[in-house]
Amino acid sequence: MARARHMFAGGNTCLGFFSYYHHILPQEEAEKIYVIKGGPGVGKSTFMKKVAHAMMDRGFDVEFMHCSSDSDSLDGVVVRDLKTFLVDGTAPHIIDPKYPGAVDEILNFGAFWNEEEIKKHRKEILSISREISRLFARAYHYLHAAFEVYQDSASLFNKALDKIKLSRLIADLEEELFAGKDGEEGEGRERSLFASAITPSGYVNYLNTLLDVSTVYVIKGDMGAGEELLLERLRDTALSKGFDVEGFYCALNPHKLEHLIIPGLDAAVTTSNTYHHAEVPSARIIDMMELMDRKLLEQYRGELEENRQAFDGLMATALASIRRAKENHDALEQFYIPYMDFKAMDASCQQIIGRLAELRPTEEIASSLRSSQ
Template sequence: MSENRARHMFPGGNTSLGFFSYYDYILPQEQANRIYVIKGGPGTGKSRFMKKIAHEMLSRGYRVEFMHCSSDSDSLDAILIQDLKVAMMDGTAPHVIDPKHPGVVDEILNFGAFWNEEGIKKHKNEIFEDSREISRLFSRAYGYLGAAHGIYQQSASIYARALDRGKLNRLILGLEKELFAGTESTGEPGRERSLFASAITPEGYVNYLDSLLNLGTVYQIRGDMGSGEEEILVRLRNRALTCGYDVEGFYCALNPRKLEHLIIPGLDAAITTSNTYHHCNTGATRTIDMMDLMDPGLLKRHQSELEENRTVFDGVMSVALGSIRQAKENHDRLEKYYIPYMDFKAMDACCQEILHCLTEKGSEQ
């Protein structure tokens, strides 16, 4: 595996099921040395704080995961310092997090201690109004994302009929033979870590695949909207787990139950899917085209329907993205009611204290 100390991903997403969180997989409680939970408000410097910690620890040689916000991909919702088993998370809505084992694992960082409450109260009416509008816009976006998923399912049903399942099964068996050749089961079940490599954001479709697929073996599966590549990933994941390998599963930004990318660290291997909405520039060891497994005659008969589905899908997604973009504009305005009343110098002092604690943890290892 090549050196890759900085990895980027999303712990939650704007999906057809609403806001969907995989926060519990950032760092499971039983594996953690410390989880810092930040409580604060918009514009109170949570992301800025985490970025300072993350970049400083990265500069010291630690492996760091940057967990981005799906409602603003330039902001962070969490960081993980892998070598220290220390995480820091934004614990405010919509991803409300409360300490599960306070004092043992969890520690609250109260950013309310750094603000001037009287100054913020002057904008009470504006804060309430913008907060309501943000909720309305996200509700609208999620409705359209749900509609987009329904259209996606229409195309998926056509591809399911066109798919030659014999060819698919032979392909999967061949991939299993290649990936697991010479390996033996550990006798213990593997564990899956679930997250998102991509997200539906105000900036459009954003993915961080290039930071995740720096591995010795990368199989890239090319497909179309709903062309069935998930079955390959699920079969390979299940085989890896049965053999005792831990895996990282990265799920679809639209349908958070659908496996889209799979990493098996113990095999230095990844299986990724590529389509119009997400692709990566990492060189693939092998490329598989799902269209090679399809009945071309059936697809030709339904070509106009598939094209219409794509056109309608893109239109519905455009409306959803527009609503998410508007929600961010309102959120940016909301931040302006807090920023002037924050004591960022005191916050920076807190940041230095935590860095000192992390340095001590590092020296203990």
Template sequence: MNGKTVDLFPGGNTSKGFYSFYRYILGQEEARRIICIKGGPGTGKSSLMKKIGAYFNEKGYDIEYHHCSSDNNSLDGVVIKGLNIAILDGTAPHVVDPVNPGAVDEILNMGDCWNEEGFKKYRKNIIDTNKEIGKTFKRAYRFFAAAKAVHDDLSNYNSEALNPAKLNKLKEELKDKIFTTPIGGYGTERHLFATAFTPAGIVTFVEGIVSGYEKVYVLNGGPGTGKSDVLDFISKEALKRGLDVQFFHDPLIPERIEHIFIPELNTALITSNEINKIKFEGNQIYMDNLLNSYSISKNREEIKFDMEMFYELLNKGLKTIASAKALHDHLETYFIPNMDFDKINKVTEKVISKLLKYEEEYLKEKQL
């Protein structure tokens, strides 16, 4: 029987550029093995990870698929839960190098599977295309930064209308509903993205992540309506009680939280917001009820202007990301003809054989 699968983003294209949470994919202390794959575009890194994920999923293991925000159909990592094994794309922009070589980490070089001579005539093309890709991403990030500036203005209108007493009352009510255990110890944190700006537009995996959670609270509202304050308050309360918390960050403003999950309580607090625009099932909380309606009404025209400008800039950034993906696809055409796919298949088989040995060790440990 197949195990469960979940899709995530370990990094994102944000208003602050590329933002990485790779260190949270699998910690060094808990990892049995972390394999860092090196190699250019089109060298089979994502395909290898997909094959290994599918293989161990069929064996009954739960699998995390960590997607690339610059190509959401490709993988940046795969985690085999239970075995505590991760395979990661270690190339730019999310460079991953061994932290504890041999003890935990190792490098898998896909460059061993290419014909180096075949690249010589494409040297200048590869260098020029890489430069163009870098420039295009920087342009997209400028559009996202401009969208964030407008977003800040929009947030100010809402935050000025927010009733602090009502917000505090909501936080305390949620705390009483969610927690029964006293304060003691400190839980662990894990930070990733559930939503990302991709060449396919805004892609979110939160519906798959939240499926199976028994208690789901949905915070509905635009920027500045207090959603982040509620998430920050509840997450700190959970951590103070020794509960582990999974944080999913905002794709526009990466230091801000979009959703939190508390697995031990089977509880999730998720936001329906101006970016994901999803109407989730669960206990609905409407943050607009905390706003002064007169304050919102008198600024209605400016709020409308900001909202239109925000989406115009955001969509321009998304289109620019799609342009970068087209350049990346072109870059792959220089690599694919020079790859030895028989070698790649053999490398995949070799990696699976190695992981099966780790599985043997794991099963022996369970019996002890």
């Protein structure tokens, strides 16, 4: 049965909109990349969903790249067995062809709209677009402020963290995961993405679709309680032993590793806290609070609680701004939807599905597909 994995390639972070789009599928490795250009409400997400489900019906695993500004919409679809993906190439994740004709192809959805009718709403479109930009800028200011509060809490937890106990824990995990096992010759490679995002619907994560491996370690803790140190060490060890990894980064701080999947070991290490968690049966639980100096934490209890309240308040304001931005985006779509030729677009979609159906996976993958049917 075809497998669906869901994730984000970009997100609303303390650094503004942050993208790992270059990690979706390296352009040098891709057989085909479709870059979709068009405006709001022109059907890019619906188009990609149709392609994705058509490929799953044919037995191919598909990765759904969701939009952090509307998690029900898609920014991309990846069929890794065919080394192919479709991606929304419009702002803020502007993607242009790197190897036009040879690998990349632009799908211009502007060909399906009535430009003269859309132009009649120029004033409203410009006004709403400016308001959307303002609201996202406001949200990013608050996300940055929340991150500063997070950093203060992390510094307090770091003071209380027993580094010797942490080193022993890491050594034990390395022994469990890597003893007698080696990956490919040479250094492994990391693919960086997001499992969660800060969205108009709140904190959204798709961990349950990603942790489909035989061995899962769940790290429980608090804001900045040392889990990043553990994950980075395990990632570096995996890479040095020749294992490719998938690193899923923090929705707030896109440079902080939060979840690690090592496909070659059929194993994953994930963090679980107030803001994101996954239900994983038979997972091994690692409680970072057991590595803390409880007396020292008690001294900081008041400050940590103040930080928690401040953090949640700042995040609430950021989320409210992102929700308002989506409401405005929904209004913007109404100046495009009535003037789209969706019938012609659907014909184009069927054409793309037909072209993908003609692509051939490797013999190993083809054999796997035949056996699953």
